[in-house]
Structures are given as structure tokens and as C-alpha cells.
Amino acid sequence: MRTKRYMQSVVILAVTSLMALGSAEAKSWNTMITSGTSWEDTAGDPIQAHGGGLLKHGDLWYWYGEDKRNGYFPSPGVSCYSSNDLINWKNEGVVCPIWVRDGESIVPNTPAEFQSSTRRAVMERPKVIYNDKTKKFLMWVHLEGYADGDPRYQISSAGVAFSDSPVGPFEFVDFFRPVPAELHKTFCEETSADQMVRGSTFRDMTLFKDDDGRAYVIYAAESNYTMHIIELTDDFCGVKPLVLGKTWNRILIGEHREAPAMFKYRNNYYILTSGATGWTPNAARMYTSGQILGPYSSLGNPCLGELSETTFNSQSTFVQPLQPDKGIFLYMGDRWTRDDLGDSRYIWLPLTFDGNDQPVLRWKDSWSPSSLTPQN
Ligand code: DGJ
Secondary structure, three states: OHHHHHHHHHHHHHHHHHHHHHHHHHHHOOOOEEOOOOOEOOOOOEOOOEEEEEEEEOOEEEEEEEOOOOOOOOOOEEEEEEEOOOOOOEEEEEEEEOEEEOOEEEOOOOOHHHHHOOOEEEEEEEEEEEEOOOOEEEEEEEEEEEEOOEOOOOOOEEEEEEEOOOOOOOEEEEEEOOOOHHHHHHHOOOOOHHHHHHOOOOOOEEEEEOOOOOEEEEEEEHHHOEEEEEEEOOOOOOEOOOOEOOOEEEEOOOOOEEEEEEEEEOOEEEEEEEEOOOOOOOOOEEEEEOOOOOOOEEEEOOEEOOOHHHOOOOEEEEEEEEEHHHOEEEEEEEEOOOOOHHHOEEEEEEEEEOOOOOEEEEOOOEEOHHHOOOOO
16 A cells, blocks of 8 residues: 555656656757847846857856947946857856946956046957966957047957856956057058057957967957967966967958957868958858968858858857867857847857868758757
8 A cells, every 4th residue: 555655656746747847848948049039048038148259168168248238338248158058048147347437338457548548448259268277267358449539449459357267257367459569560561550559459359279278369450451360378368479470470461351260170270250341241251271370271251052141141259169070060150230239149050061171151040059960
């Protein structure tokens, strides 16, 4: 009798648990990535992680990006989401906040230029890498700002912050232009007074950590006409002393590209870029080199099919290896909504290699990262 009642209760418990699990899963868990739709986090709020990038640490993925819920200004800072499947994302909050002082947004702990001025700061295209030696998480951003009454990009500098945890808080380290005026004068024809004094501009950027543990920053420099790639110091907080061809290089010279996303496949390096047309999408262009510092040669537009000339109405921000040995990567792009930047959408697509080892990007309405096989 006791056994029968016990078994009955076990069966009832199992059935009710399954029902609860089923309804919970049906309610809050997605199984596919669907580009271009409003992507909600596990709490049901639209994900705010624009111009972002991923970091895999431990069992979790972390997605860092620009929080544009207020549009361009005032910027809350850099947000972070975590996930174990790349599909369902938990909001970890604003992990690198912009301080607000006197009604103006300013970056925390910055030198006097920010503290004393009425400039408004914004952190664009944040990327985070982990330093195995120092056990710190390093965030680099394109730090930007406007001076009163002057709508041009004014700061155009690298911003660096660090944290002991992937979910912050990130503490601001410094902001600077990596290539100083003397070198800018030597290499660049552009003669703006600003760059002759403060160095070459630093705008759209990404970070890349190579298999040997060395890390690099790749960014649109020289008023966006040429990119720079520079090896980071061992602590990833700055750049190594600049020796052309040894610790840094000018690449994609005069090509006027933005939005770099770097990855490696079969010992070759790839940089995916956009053209420079503000918030309006344009055709992507891929570059490759056998040497990380280049020179890089163009492979043209990797997009195939309808909307390939506008990168499926998106702009690159990051490429994440998924099954790199099989040539399977994740393309992350932003479909900017110029008049409502907080409602900009995410375009995430498989980036694969065809039979001739050419990278290709095709549209997929919905897909699951775990079900990818080469060239599908
Ligand atoms: C294009 C850049 O790629 C974006 O990050 C942003 O800075 C816009 N320009 C602003 O127009």
C-alpha cells in the first residue's frame, strides 16, 4: 500500500513538473535566432547591445554593446547580456556606465578634458577580451563626443576600462589616440589641425586576440580613410611602442572603410568591413592576409543573394568563431534605425567558407547556432 501511494505521488510529481517545465519553456525560451525582429531578453525587454561584440568565458557567452535606449544622447553606457546558447540573453545591466554631471554625459574618471568641459561623451563599438595573465577583463571602446554647438565627432579616441568580472563593473583606465601627431604627420596626407596636434583619429574599432595570446586593436584611423592595427601591451591596457611593421601597421590604405570585424581561419586573418555612410547600410568588403599586420588584400563583398549590396541592410560589428575548424562563424551586424537608434535591430547570420575557401554570407530567416554544418 505504502509503495503504491508512493509511486502514485512520484507519477503525479513527474507529470506536474513536466507540465510546468513545458509551459515555462514555451513562454520564455527561444530556439532560433531571427534577424531583424525585435530581440527581447529573458525578462521580455528589447536587447540594448548595439555595435557590440561577444566574449566566451567559462560556460557562458557575454554580449557587450551600446545601450541606445535614449537614442544617441544621453548614453547610459555599455550594457552586457549573458547566455548559454547565443539565443536567450539575460540582461546583466549597464556594466560600464557613463557618468552624468551637470546634465551632461561624461565618462567616469577621465582626465581634465572631460571633467571640465561641457562635452557629451558616448562609447561606441565596445569589445571585451580576457587577459589570462592578469585575470582582468579589458574593454576597449571608440570614445566619442561633441563640443557645444559643433556637431562633428570631436574626441575620436580609444577608451579603455577593466573589470575583475565579465559582468563588471568596468573601471575607466584612460582615453587616448594611439598614433601620435608626429607619426600621423609622417604617414598621413591629412593635415587637419586637430590630428596634427592630438594624433590620428580613432573611430570604429574591434579587438582581436590571437592563438598565441597576443591581442590587437584594429580601428578606422586618419579620418576613417585608413585602418590601423596595433599590438596591445601585455596587460591589454594600452598599445606597444609603435614600430611600423613590427607592432603596428597602416592597412586598407585610402579605402575609407568602417566597422571592422576580425577573425582567423586556417592561419589566414580576415577583416570584414563596411563602407562609411553613417547609419545607412552599404556593401560589405572582406580583406585577408597571411600576416596579422598585413598587408591585406580585398576579397570583395562576401554577401550573396538579395540585399547583398547593403549587407542585408546591416553594418558589421563582430565575427565570432563557432566551429572555426570547420569554417563556421557568426556574423553580427547592426540594422540601424537612424531616427530611433534604440530600436535598431540585430542581423546575426552564419558566415561560412565555400569549396574554394572563400568566405560567404547568406541570408537566413531563422537559424540555430547548434545545428550549423559547413556551407548550410
Ligand atoms: C558609422 C559608424 O560605423 C557607427 O558606429 C556610428 O558611428 C555612425 N557612423 C554614426 O554616424
